[in-house]
Amino acid sequence: MTEEANLDYIDNLAGGDASFRQQFIGILKDEFPSEKALYEKSISEESYRMAYETVHKVKHKINVLGMERSHALAVRHEAELREGLCNLSGEFQEVLNYIASYLKTI
Amino acid sequence: MNCIIIDDEAAARAIIAQLCSEVPDLDIIEQFDNAIDGIKFLNQQTIDVIFLDIHMPGFTGIDFVETLKNPPKIVMTTSDTEFAIASYEYEAIVDYLVKPITRERFEKCIQKVQNSLTAQPTQAANGEGGNTVGEDLYINIDRRLIKLKYDEILLIEAKGDYINIKTENQEYLVHTTLKKIHAKLPEELFLQIHRSYIINFSKIIDIEDNSVLIAKNVVPISRSNRPELMRRLNLL
Numbered sequence: 001m002t003e004e005a006n007l008d009y010i011d012n013l014a015g016g017d018a019s020f021r022q023q024f025i026g027i028l029k030d031e032f033p034s035e036k037a038l039y040e041k042s043i044s045e046e047s048y049r050m051a052y053e054t055v056h057k058v059k060h061k062i063n064v065l066g067m068e069r070s071h072a073l074a075v076r077h078e079a080e081l082r083e084g085l086c087n088l089s090g091e092f093q094e095v096l097n098y099i100a101s102y103l104k105t106i
Numbered sequence: 107m108n109c110i111i112i113d114d115e116a117a118a119r120a121i122i123a124q125l126c127s128e129v130p131d132l133d134i135i136e137q138f139d140n141a142i143d144g145i146k147f148l149n150q151q152t153i154d155v156i157f158l159d160i161h162m163p164g165f166t167g168i169d170f171v172e173t174l175k176n177p178p179k180i181v182m183t184t185s186d187t188e189f190a191i192a193s194y195e196y197e198a199i200v201d202y203l204v205k206p207i208t209r210e211r212f213e214k215c216i217q218k219v220q221n222s223l224t225a226q227p228t229q230a231a232n233g234e235g236g237n238t239v240g241e242d243l244y245i246n247i248d249r250r251l252i253k254l255k256y257d258e259i260l261l262i263e264a265k266g267d268y269i270n271i272k273t274e275n276q277e278y279l280v281h282t283t284l285k286k287i288h289a290k291l292p293e294e295l296f297l298q299i300h301r302s303y304i305i306n307f308s309k310i311i312d313i314e315d316n317s318v319l320i321a322k323n324v325v326p327i328s329r330s331n332r333p334e335l336m337r338r339l340n341l342l
Contacts, residue, residue, distance in 0.1 A: 009206055012208075012209070013121060013124055013125075013209070014124075015209075017124075020124055023120065024117070024120050024121075024124075027116050027117050027120050028117055030116070031115070031116050031117055053163050056161055056185065056186075057114070057115050059185055060115060060117065060118060060185050060205050060206065061117060063185070063205065063206050064117065064121075064206045
């Protein structure tokens with residue numbers, strides 16, 4: 001089961017600045033769906049280099065959302081994609097699906 | 107102290123911008139989502155510090171650092187600790203921040219930058235020609251910086267708003283003027299022999315009346331440029 005995301009890092013960074021908090025969440029909501037779509041397209045086309053670049057970008061967001069185990073998975077997946085292997089795409093897709101749902105709730 | 111932020115990820119730029127906003131006397135001048143726009147900016151403006159993402163598609167942060175002749179202070183940012191060792195090989199890099207960046211770590215970083223600026227005056231990137239490196243010239247084509255060695259270049263021809271750089275094996279159409287590229291080329295190697303042509307002096311095969319042969323290219327010599335060409339020839 002996918003671990004839960006949290007906003008601890010963002011809240012700490014905002015330090016009570018509600019406007020920054022909202023702006024940052026807006027950026028995540030804006031940027032994440034296109035990265036997820038690009039990842040899915042890259043995997044379906046077996047374009048592992050592009051997939052690797054996208055995982056690299058997404059893994060920062062996973063970290064920002066406090067998902068440590070999922071971040072570790074992203075690191076492994078990125079390394080494997082760099083070697084042309086795609087064994088973890090199913091598991092990683094679940095993480096992406098979860099984040100997509102989570103971002104709709106915040 | 108002023109800075110720019112270069113990172114292809116908007117969320118990462120927002121985090122650094124927020125942390126910068128908490129530092130007194132630190133102004134963010136500009137933010138870029140790619141290194142090439144950052145280099146263009148540095149050709150026109152002096153800054154104290156760059157927050158630079160290492161891992162960007164196409165042109166990486168390390169490529170960026172290697173491109174600058176007199177870089178300002180640089181703080182590398184990345185999600186991968188494995189790049190840390192590589193980044194410390196460059197004198198301009200004063201610190202290395204692993205994402206997601208914490209406030210405590212960022213404060214330490216700013217202290218390092220300030221110490222570094224106090225210890226040694228900024229050698230910020232300057233204007234025209236400041237970022238050509240050694241024996242190379244970087245040209246901007248379709249948002250990629252391509253490295254050309256001076257001695258690969260045969261000649262450069264003006265083509266309206268563009269110039270055509272001819273090498274032994276390839277031609278590059280670049281959006282700039284002959285005057286601008288002439289300013290960046292070493293004088294001892296390149297000479298303008300016509301209002302539309304700069305040649306690599308070392309590539310001349312022969313000269314006949316009003317033209318020069320360079321590889322298979324016949325290049326006209328204008329009357330006004332001819333005396334300078336003749337002056338530089340080692341005539342028997």
